[in-house]
């Protein structure tokens with residue numbers, strides 16, 4: 481099979497799901513919608529921003545005059561701390577869900593984004609993620625801590641101030657359960673890390689690697705669904721961010737900055753995405769089969785203005801993509817390592 485010209489399916493080894501790839505279709509004419517490109521905020525402080533230091537939030541609480549990173553409990557939390565209850569009525573079932581939601585400000589500077597922040601400042605963000613994971617995960621009612629970021633209005637982000645979120649809850653979310661199943665199966669059968677072995681194969685193939693440093697790799701996964709989807713993976717088998725050494729933490733910050741610079745440079749725009757860290761649940765079980773990783777799902781397809789929609793066949797049948805993972809990796813590789821706004 482000529483994989484560059486033949487429609488085919490690729491397996492996501494982490495979820496067990498498949499993606500339809502249609503590389504022959506990249507030349508089709510486009511008459512779709514054009515959006516206004518998203519630019520990073522230009523001011524360092526916005527008196528109307530609810531995340532800037534010293535400003536009042538919706539519930540009336542005032543942010544401290546923080547200098548570095550800052551986290552607080554979400555004033556409109558999707559999860560609340562509740563008692564465990566189960567309702568069932570014939571075929572109708574519901575379970576109460578208990579949890580805690582937090583907002584994490586990456587910087588006091590309203591105008592920054594990860595690619596424009598210093599590596600030291602990104603290290604501080606990772607350290608805050610580590611502290612939150614430990615603290616929230618230590619709560620006996622919290623079995624999973626989801627760290628994520630929605631960037632750009634196109635992804636539903638309400639505010640350009642650099643920030644992410646954490647939703648910590650009693651049950652293990654579905655995406656995490658799928659990845660746990662595949663990783664545990666491989667670990668039990670082979671006594672090795674699924675992602676560790678995948679990484680070895682990718683480093684040999686060199687076709688989908690975007691960036692590499694001493695302890696981390698950023699690549700377009702073979703089974704990518706979003707046009708420029710990537711994963712950041714530690715080379716060492718590490719179950720959670722708390723197990724990273726000082727050097728690994730620095731290398732993680734460095735690759736995060738380098739990858740997001742390439743993203744911004746791709747279409748010379750403040751590149752929107754949803755990014756999240758998948759790692760061991762905090763359910764007190766043996767989760768040593770987990771290999772932590774961070775996934776980026778960016779919606780942009782062919783310019784700062786044209787995004788991919790998951791509609792039609794993808795809603796009813798299966799995710800599908802046109803440009804291959806290899807083509808996407810090549811495009812990202814070709815982007816310079818200096819942010820376009822600084823050249």
Ligand code: H2U
Nearest residue numbers: 530537538554555556583630637638639
């Ligand atoms: P997003 O921009 O990624 O949606 O995150 C912003 C979060 O900040 C959102 O979940 C919360 C919203 O509930 N928020 C507060 O906690 N306090 C506020 O004053 C406004 C927004």
